[in-house]
Amino acid sequence: MSIETLSEQSEKAYALLKEDAEKILKLIEVQMTNLTMPQCPLYEEVLDTQMFGLSREIDFAIRLNLVNEEDGKKLLGQLEKELSSLHEASMNRK
């Protein structure tokens, strides 16, 4: 078995989390422009579930000492900010 330092694993973990946050943003973007209205309960449910999934991943990475708590919170906070801008932009177009 190969040996990786905690620091290498940590970088990888953080990159994966950022990737997943990016995927949620893209998913919500597609949903907003093509499928449903932001007021739709289905939209809210998809978003809540996705955010919960990402927060579980981040929490898991924190418990493995791969990501520190502050960076994890920042990542989630940043995604929330981007989603809310997206939401606002979409409301203004309608």
Add this chain to the structure above:
Amino acid sequence: MSIETLSEQSEKAYALLKEDAEKILKLIEVQMTNLTMPQCPLYEEVLDTQMFGLSREIDFAIRLNLVNEEDGKKLLGQLEKELSSLHEASMNRK
């Protein structure tokens, strides 16, 4: 920074996932005996969301090469089996 081998991290990751599966089982058990009926949509929603969260954690651990795909699937499958026994037992009591 301390150096941990992938194998140590892997054991830790697997233990955390098992702990989380156990927590879901306990949560659903409490819900079934005290709060809501298994037919309640809220129950279904909580269960689905929790299972999604755990599956995201497992997938994350697989992508970090901490857990192999087969073990991850087994863990989720085992939890599903236990939940379904719990569900059946609860239906039989009513």
